[in-house]
Amino acid sequence: MVRVILPRKLDQGRTIVISTVLLAIPAVLGGILLAGDRNPPFQGVDDAWQAFMATLHAPFWDSLNIALNWTGYTGMLVFHILLALALLIRRRPRSAVFSAMAGLSVMLLTQLLKLVIHRPRPLNAHVATETYSYPSGHVSATTAFVLVIALLIGRAWTWLLAIGGMLAMMISRIYLAAHWFTDVVGGACLASAVVLLWWLACQKICIVENIDARRALEWRSRVARRKRHVERSVT
Numbered sequence: 001m002v003r004v005i006l007p008r009k010l011d012q013g014r015t016i017v018i019s020t021v022l023l024a025i026p027a028v029l030g031g032i033l034l035a036g037d038r039n040p041p042f043q044g045v046d047d048a049w050q051a052f053m054a055t056l057h058a059p060f061w062d063s064l065n066i067a068l069n070w071t072g073y074t075g076m077l078v079f080h081i082l083l084a085l086a087l088l089i090r091r092r093p094r095s096a097v098f099s100a101m102a103g104l105s106v107m108l109l110t111q112l113l114k115l116v117i118h119r120p121r122p123l124n125a126h127v128a129t130e131t132y133s134y135p136s137g138h139v140s141a142t143t144a145f146v147l148v149i150a151l152l153i154g155r156a157w158t159w160l161l162a163i164g165g166m167l168a169m170m171i172s173r174i175y176l177a178a179h180w181f182t183d184v185v186g187g188a189c190l191a192s193a194v195v196l197l198w199w200l201a202c203q204k205i206c207i208v209e210n211i212d213a214r215r216a217l218e219w220r221s222r223v224a225r226r227k228r229h230v231e232r233s234v235t
Contacts, residue, residue, distance in 0.1 A: 005095070007206050008154040015196050022193035026113075026135055026186035033117050033134055046180035050122055053175045061175065062126070068172040069127045072138030076103075076145045083148070094209045098202040099148050105198065106144040106191045110137050113190075119183070126176045136179045139187035142169040147195040152206070 032040045080103040087096035111131070119134035131137065146162035170184040179187075 005152050005210055006154040007152050007210055009203055009207060012200060015200055019193040019196045022189040025189040029182050029186050030113060030117055033119050042182050046182055049174055049181040065172045065175050072142050072169050076141040079145055092209055094205045095152060098198060098206055102148050102195045102198040103144050106140050106194050110135055110140045122177045122180060125178045127178055129178055133179055134183045134186055135190055136173050136183045136187035138173055139169050139184045140191040142166060143188050143191035144195050147192060151199050
């Protein structure tokens with residue numbers, strides 16, 4: 001894990017601007033919904049996406065998206081726990097705290113907004129839905145996890161995978177008629193902003209921790225090689 005993970009520092013000013021813009025999107029959407037408008041100006045876009053997704057249904061895609069339904073929420077909670085445990089086992093407590101706090105913050109904010117805004121779900125959802133619609137919990141949880149992974153690994157391919165995973169979950173939630181288009185946009189933007197802001201607060205200590213872990217691994221490796229060399233010389 002030490003060799004896989006290579007967190008990199010993000011520019012503070014640029015990241016703050018990006019996070020602010022990302023937060024503004026769910027804030028504006030949520031504000032319109034909170035004002036009590038059950039037929040918001042963007043409802044036409046939501047309806048159009050729902051109608052388009054309805055034309056794509058097929059047995060294969062139905063099965064795939066049912067699997068994503070579990071993965072996107074319960075699965076992501078499990079993955080966050082496993083990631084934090086793996087980081088702790090590899091003596092990366094600060095990175096584990098970042099991972100856990102980012103995921104937990106996103107989950108709590110998402111659930112709070114659902115309770116405050118009370119947006120109804122689309123009709124005829126293909127999966128069980130128990131909470132309100134805005135923002136999407138599956139999308140926010142998935143976005144939080146894949147961004148945490150991308151930030152910790154710090155390589156270009158992980159960012160491409162993170163974007164792909166986020167978009168896949170956004171499409172899946174609309175396909176299943178579990179959310180409106182603006183629900184998934186709000187969830188993705190909210191989670192992205194929260195994780196980036198957490199990373200700004202934690203990136204220095206996580207990067208230093210990674211450097212120390214790599215040095216410790218290299219030192220243990222050299223000691224082990226010398227020990228084996230001495231043992232062969234004695235025999």
